[in-house]
Amino acid sequence: MERTDEALMAAYVAGDGDALRLLYERYRGLLTRLLARGMPRSFDPGDLVQHTFLQLHRARFDFKPSARLRPWLITIAMNLKRDHLRRNKRSREVILDELPERSVPATASDTLLRQEAATQLHQALTKLPDNPREVITLHWLEGLSFAEVAEIVGASRSAVKVRAHRGYKKLREHLEKIP
């Protein structure tokens, strides 16, 4: 039977090195996506993924057995990403210019119009204030529950829902302006 994340973390804390490898295999995709999202084309999230696991190692004795590992690990990754952005002083306008291209299949024109709307929505998402943007990224795009998002961003569940509502509202307003 597959061990849970928390069981693997407990095993790692107890000295089982292979448990960390298994955790890495489980989380590397999610973390890579999360760290790459909204970053410039030239950005390689690999360093931050490595750093996340290094920080997990350093903080391993702080992990409470009753806690859930996923929000704990994502909190580390998100904090590292914020620090990276702050340290490199990237403005959102610069990031917008360097957004990775989306692969657009050759389909009917209405799909291309919707693709254009998505590109504009992507820009609108980047322009949102940090709080609602993070919540929408974690909840909608990465599929985390509001409870997990609340744990990661350090707010109450109701505050997180308010941020999500405000974010979706702003994005919808932006879409309505697109001809």
Added chain:
Amino acid sequence: MTCHELQHKLKHKLPPDDHDREHAQSCTPCALLLEDSSASLIHALNQLEPASSPPAPDFSNIQAQLRAESGVVAWLRSRPSPLRSLFALSAATLVVLFALFAMPRVDLGLYPPLRMALALGLLSIAGLSTLSFSLRGLHRPRLSPRGLMALVILAGLAVPFALALLPPAHSPHPAALQGAGSDLWSRAAECFFLGLALATPVVLMARALSRDAHHRPLMALLAAAAAGITANLALQLHCPIVHPIHLVLSHASVAATALLGYAVVLRRLRPMSATSATPPSTPGA
């Protein structure tokens, strides 16, 4: 019905039912998504998924980093956070006790007890708060950068300078009258450099205990503030001069210098890129 279940339906264009509408009545974000009748928002949100995720680094890179985690500093920073805070607090306490027992102020018997309690109390609170926040782990949700900067300024600068600018605590002891005349600069220099020396072990210990070696500027400033406050505590127990000009020039200024100095040193020591201290990642298979 949960947000997750409704979201799954919306993502896969499944029709909502009464359970979804019931859920939306108590969940404002889900209500907004549900009322997106043209589905343009949802469709656009779905299009935000990138075509492919970038390759993840190989686990061997991480293993290499973990193998490098050895020695006293690696041991210190991997201790549980309460223990790291205790180590940092112990270092600060030792510095203060050293000043109290090895070189106590000669006017201790004359110094008004309430005034002493006020100074020690305010400095202790300032020191404890800055020290504990400076060691906050990355696994904890971030705090407001503005709030932390306010703490640096309030605790690290405002408290020492405010205490220094209070009227002299007393005057009967001859030592209390020194440091304001011709010997202003010599006395100030003595206390200033002693203060810097007392601050140094605290900032070194805080850096050793930090899991990111203070690559985060605010955490570094908090540690420097804690070191400067510790020096002020020690000087408060050592130096008998009560004249405000001496206290500003040589006690409170240690706090300002600690902040500025560590920020300058950190800029030089900080890696150029986010993680240049880590091995370059190799895309995984």
